[in-house]
Amino acid sequence: MQMTFQPILERPAGRPILIAGPCSAETEAQVLLTAHELSKLGYVDLYRAGIWKPRTRPGEFEGIGTIGLSWLRRVKEETGLKVTTEVANTQHVFESLKYGVDVLWLGARTTVNPFSVQEVADALKGVDIPVIVKNPVNPDLKLWIGAIERIYNAGIRRIAALHRGFSHHGESSYRNVPRWQIPIELRRLFPDLQIICDNSHICGRRDTLFAVAQRGMDLNFDGLMTEVHPRPDEAWSDAAQQITPEQYGHLVSKLKFRELSTDNPEFIQHIEHLRHEIDEIDEELLNLLGRRMKLSEGIGKYKKRNNIAILQAGRWAEILERGVVAGKKRGLSEEFITSILRSIHDESINHQERIMLEGGE
Ligand code: PEP
Ligand code: MN
Numbered sequence: 001m002q003m004t005f006q007p008i009l010e011r012p013a014g015r016p017i018l019i020a021g022p023c024s025a026e027t028e029a030q031v032l033l034t035a036h037e038l039s040k041l042g043y044v045d046l047y048r049a050g051i052w053k054p055r056t057r058p059g060e061f062e063g064i065g066t067i068g069l070s071w072l073r074r075v076k077e078e079t080g081l082k083v084t085t086e087v088a089n090t091q092h093v094f095e096s097l098k099y100g101v102d103v104l105w106l107g108a109r110t111t112v113n114p115f116s117v118q119e120v121a122d123a124l125k126g127v128d129i130p131v132i133v134k135n136p137v138n139p140d141l142k143l144w145i146g147a148i149e150r151i152y153n154a155g156i157r158r159i160a161a162l163h164r165g166f167s168h169h170g171e172s173s174y175r176n177v178p179r180w181q182i183p184i185e186l187r188r189l190f191p192d193l194q195i196i197c198d199n200s201h202i203c204g205r206r207d208t209l210f211a212v213a214q215r216g217m218d219l220n221f222d223g224l225m226t227e228v229h230p231r232p233d234e235a236w237s238d239a240a241q242q243i244t245p246e247q248y249g250h251l252v253s254k255l256k257f258r259e260l261s262t263d264n265p266e267f268i269q270h271i272e273h274l275r276h277e278i279d280e281i282d283e284e285l286l287n288l289l290g291r292r293m294k295l296s297e298g299i300g301k302y303k304k305r306n307n308i309a310i311l312q313a314g315r316w317a318e319i320l321e322r323g324v325v326a327g328k329k330r331g332l333s334e335e336f337i338t339s340i341l342r343s344i345h346d347e348s349i350n351h352q353e354r355i356m357l358e359g360g361e
Pocket of ligand 2: 023024227238
């Protein structure tokens with residue numbers, strides 16, 4: 001579907017939209033103290049605080065509820081900051097609008113459920129308010145876009161996507177693995193859709209917040225959302241990833257905000273030259289891959305004639321092992337080599353399978 005978006009907030013010159021505030025509104029004092037500290041920094045554009053919290057397990061703090069909205073209203077009155085909170089159903093939307101919340105966001109556990117997204121979209125019909133749509137918990141770009149479409153169809157044009165990473169199984173240093181290629185693809189499909197990086201929920205810990213935020217900036221994301229709490233260790237939710245307003249100020253001051261382009265002719269000429277070389281290498285890679293597949297088809301024919309299985313586990317293990325060692329010598333990570341060799345192998349199997357299924361001997 002063709003969609004044309006407007007910014008949720010104008011992107012300030014030379015920097016992204018900065019969104020900060022606690023994971024959850026806990027007490028009036030905590031909400032106000034955090035807001036005043038952040039407002040002193042002078043560059044926070046939007047103050048976040050969760051009022052209704054979707055928790056993975058029951059029995060955890062599930063949000064302070066409507067009373068917290070009156071605290072957010074005080075934040076607006078006392079600091080002039082705009083405020084945003086998460087909504088997951090009709091009642092959340094109506095209450096938030098009643099208390100003057102400026103921007104709404106859909107959480108990852110809502111985006112994943114089309115019934116809930118539609119309920120929120122229906123509640124928003126005829127309302128002109130910016131909406132941030134977090135990615136769904138699972139790495140499903142279509143589901144993310146589907147949620148954006150539902151909000152769009154309700155007549156909302158000021159929409160942003162928020163990248164908070166994806167659930168995963170097994171060990172990872174991330175709380176939610178970023179899979180950067182998913183927001184990159186979203187950007188390719190919808191160049192005018194603002195994308196915000198939620199470094200807090202990707203990291204789940206403090207020591208990696210800067211690196212992930214910087215990556216978001218290097219990918220030219222339009223905004224950054226970070227959880228900030230006056231006493232992070234005592235936070236009622238997501239304690240491990242929250243930082244103090246002071247630490248937040250430090251983080252922002254270290255970030256490098258990149259320009260999208262420049263008109264410096266020397267730069268343009270040099271980069272064009274390098275890009276030309278890259279294009280040539282890509283062409284070579286494609287030629288080689290094409291040749292490799294042709295060879296693989298030949299092997300497939302031979303296997304078929306001799307009634308030999310396509311998958312030769314020993315041979316595959318050997319290719320992978322050799323590839324990882326050779327790749328490392330060339331400065332390529334094991335993860336990259338493994339994923340590239342896996343998809344080459346996969347494609348080889350597909351080619352050979354086609355040969356096996358063809359008529360004839
Ligand atoms: C949050 O922003 O605190 C939150 C619950 O995030 P997510 O929906 O990304 O898990
Ligand atoms: Mn949180």
